[in-house]
Amino acid sequence: MNGVEIRGLCKSYGKIKAVDGLDLTVGSGQVFGLLGPNGSGKTTTIKLLLGLIKPDSGDALVLGRPISKGIEFEKIGYMPQETALYEELTVHENLKLFGGIFGMKKRAFLGREEEVLRIVDLKGRRDSLLSELSGGQRHRISLAVALLHSPEIIFLDEPTVGVDPPLRVSFWKTFHDLKRKGVTIIMTTHYLDEARKCDNIGLMRSGKLISKGSPGRIMKDTGTDNLEDAFLKLASAGSPEVLT
Amino acid sequence: MKGLRFLMVTKKIFWNFRHDKRSLALMLLAPILSMMVFGIAFSGDMEDVKVVIVNLDQGHQAPVFNQSVKISQSVISNMDRDVLDISYSSSIEDGLKGVEDGTYYSLIIFPENFTMNIMAYKSAMASENVTAIMGINEHSTVSIRSDQAEVSVVSEVNRLVMQAIAETMEQGGFDVPIDVDVSDPVYGDGATFIDMFIPGIMGFTIFLLTTTLSLITFVGERTQGTLYRLMATPITEGEIILGYALAFSILGMAQVALLIAIAVLVFDVMVVGNLLLTFLIGSMLGMVSVSLGILLSSLARRESQAIQFYPLIVMPTFLLAGIFWPLESIPAYLRPLSYGIPVTYAIKGLRSVMVRGWGVAEIWPQLLALTLFATAFLLGAVLTLKMERRRA
Ligand SMILES: Nc1ncnc2c1ncn2[C@@H]1O[C@H](COP(=O)(O)OP(=O)(O)OP(=O)(O)O)[C@@H](O)[C@H]1O
Ligand SMILES: [Mg+2]
Numbered sequence: 001m002n003g004v005e006i007r008g009l010c011k012s013y014g015k016i017k018a019v020d021g022l023d024l025t026v027g028s029g030q031v032f033g034l035l036g037p038n039g040s041g042k043t044t045t046i047k048l049l050l051g052l053i054k055p056d057s058g059d060a061l062v063l064g065r066p067i068s069k070g071i072e073f074e075k076i077g078y079m080p081q082e083t084a085l086y087e088e089l090t091v092h093e094n095l096k097l098f099g100g101i102f103g104m105k106k107r108a109f110l111g112r113e114e115e116v117l118r119i120v121d122l123k124g125r126r127d128s129l130l131s132e133l134s135g136g137q138r139h140r141i142s143l144a145v146a147l148l149h150s151p152e153i154i155f156l157d158e159p160t161v162g163v164d165p166p167l168r169v170s171f172w173k174t175f176h177d178l179k180r181k182g183v184t185i186i187m188t189t190h191y192l193d194e195a196r197k198c199d200n201i202g203l204m205r206s207g208k209l210i211s212k213g214s215p216g217r218i219m220k221d222t223g224t225d226n227l228e229d230a231f232l233k234l235a236s237a238g239s240p241e242v243l244t
Numbered sequence: 245m246k247g248l249r250f251l252m253v254t255k256k257i258f259w260n261f262r263h264d265k266r267s268l269a270l271m272l273l274a275p276i277l278s279m280m281v282f283g284i285a286f287s288g289d290m291e292d293v294k295v296v297i298v299n300l301d302q303g304h305q306a307p308v309f310n311q312s313v314k315i316s317q318s319v320i321s322n323m324d325r326d327v328l329d330i331s332y333s334s335s336i337e338d339g340l341k342g343v344e345d346g347t348y349y350s351l352i353i354f355p356e357n358f359t360m361n362i363m364a365y366k367s368a369m370a371s372e373n374v375t376a377i378m379g380i381n382e383h384s385t386v387s388i389r390s391d392q393a394e395v396s397v398v399s400e401v402n403r404l405v406m407q408a409i410a411e412t413m414e415q416g417g418f419d420v421p422i423d424v425d426v427s428d429p430v431y432g433d434g435a436t437f438i439d440m441f442i443p444g445i446m447g448f449t450i451f452l453l454t455t456t457l458s459l460i461t462f463v464g465e466r467t468q469g470t471l472y473r474l475m476a477t478p479i480t481e482g483e484i485i486l487g488y489a490l491a492f493s494i495l496g497m498a499q500v501a502l503l504i505a506i507a508v509l510v511f512d513v514m515v516v517g518n519l520l521l522t523f524l525i526g527s528m529l530g531m532v533s534v535s536l537g538i539l540l541s542s543l544a545r546r547e548s549q550a551i552q553f554y555p556l557i558v559m560p561t562f563l564l565a566g567i568f569w570p571l572e573s574i575p576a577y578l579r580p581l582s583y584g585i586p587v588t589y590a591i592k593g594l595r596s597v598m599v600r601g602w603g604v605a606e607i608w609p610q611l612l613a614l615t616l617f618a619t620a621f622l623l624g625a626v627l628t629l630k631m632e633r634r635r636a
Binding site: 047086088176 | 250251252253255256259260263264468469470472473474475476477479630633
């Protein structure tokens with residue numbers, strides 16, 4: 001079973017085609033990186049996969065289940081691009097709220113809470129109000145919430161924005177640990193050094209996927225020796241050619 | 245456990261209050277404050293109402309004691325000096341001038357033949373002479389000419405003058421042709437203005453504050469993106485709304501309890517009926533208001549836009565829900581609007597329970613109306629959330 005299978009997904013906002021006939025398959029247990037310039041449709045793609053917005057046409061399977069048939073949120077973790085947490089609540093209360101909503105029992109919750117706070121290195125701030133944390137720290141709590149209920153597939157919208165370099169390294173260690181446990185991770189990023197750490201990446205432009213494959217494969221196809229040159233080359237190519 | 249997910253949302257709202265004392269204060273202290281303000285302003289008895297009397301009464305030469313009798317004097321001495329501040333004037337023109345320039349609220353005129361007519365009537369009645377009785381075509385008339393701008397003051401003056409006349413007639417053993425007795429009311433014995441408007445203030449403040457707070461909170465859910473995050477969890481739109489409704493209906497009950505306590509302890513208001521019923525009404529009003537707040541929040545993208553709805557919900561409710569005056573005093577063409585405002589039913593229900601001591605058997609129409617409003621608004625709120633997912 002694949003983590004995600006997208007078939008001809010389309011979503012327009014008025015004249016803007018935010019996602020324009022997207023086809024994409026992400027195998028389970030993969031770390032997949034979605035890249036592309038601002039406004040290329042990465043966030044919209046994730047929101048479509050989570051059923052937060054309805055597609056104009058096309059469908060997708062998440063963990064083998066069509067999103068049009070309803071989504072098994074119990075198995076899904078989501079870290080939105082904006083922090084999207086309750087600023088007036090403490091770290092602990094934010095976690096408790098989502099733990100409760102995911103039906104976690106008190107014991108299991110307390111164990112997981114400690115675990116995810118360790119991962120984001122904010123154990124000492126459990127009782128701080130979200131509004132008292134720095135921007136990067138809030139972002140880290142947001143990741144902690146996404147990981148809390150041990151989901152099978154995790155959607156991370158720019159998880160490492162504003163996170164300091166040492167912690168970013170430790171995040172990637174966490175991602176690879178999860179991958180080893182069979183968790184599928186789909187993330188968006190603007191950092192090419194991170195893209196290189198993904199099993200597969202997809203490059204979006206104007207709602208279309210213009211390139212897809214392992215970082216090595218993309219460099220080879222474009223005849224470049226780093227992703228930066230590869231993307232520049234792909235981006236400057238006249239009409240977006242869809243590689244499969 | 246799974247079915248109780250909505251409780252997490254309810255808890256979240258209360259955790260929020262733990263940190264945001266300002267909102268909690270708004271919910272609990274503001275109603276008290278507004279009740280104090282209105283209560284103190286309205287509970288004071290009327291006093292120092294300036295009136296001027298022009299007494300032209302010539303009196304009557306009593307045949308037996310050869311004494312002049314002026315019934316008007318007795319009437320004046322029977323007027324309630326605690327309320328009325330009485331001056332005298334010798335001419336109607338001067339008195340009128342005083343009312344026109346605002347020195348007095350009312351001019352009270354006793355005509356020349358005031359005593360004469362009463363005596364004539366009395367003797368005619370005593371003689372049982374039908375033609376004599378029929379022959380009396382002039383009645384004693386006290387004229388009151390008032391500054392009608394202050395309606396409540398004027399009606400108080402009118403009432404006191406009538407009361408003084410009635411007392412005088414009784415003392416003098418005159419047959420007062422019409423006898424109106426209002427001393428034994430069906431409901432609300434001993435009720436004063438404050439008893440009647442406190443349920444109004446309760447209903448209005450619960451509605452206003454709950455709608456405000458839930459509107460602001462829910463706009464926050466949207467702008468902070470937490471609503472989307474919630475929607476990417478197993479919780480359903482219905483459960484989110486249910487969680488909110490429960491939290492604010494509990495708050496509604498707390499507000500009712502608090503307001504009734506203040507009303508009883510500070511303003512000595514009487515509560516005749518079942519307190520549990522008032523809590524029920526408070527919690528239902530809380531539910532109606534929270535779902536209205538959520539509905540409105542879907543029209544507002546930012547807090548500042550939410551504020552713009554304010555006059556739209558506050559003014560009609562304030563004017564048409566029967567807070568200070570009964571629905572009957574609202575023009576007939578506006579009354580259908582009153583019936584479209586949920587607070588109207590809450591206030592009517594609270595008033596019936598608190599002042600009349602009515603139970604479910606009598607106030608079921610109000611309970612039914614509130615239930616229908618709550619159901620419709622809650623479903624509406626759920627529906628807008630579901631539609632938004634489709635539209636976004
Ligand atoms: N709610 C919305 N209403 C109207 N247009 C929208 C909405 N959301 C997204 N868009 C448009 O859809 C396009 C894709 O947006 P999207 O957020 O998916 O981009 P992105 O790839 O995530 O960009 P970024 O790297 O900046 O996060 C943009 O042109 C954006 O303006
Ligand atoms: Mg984005």
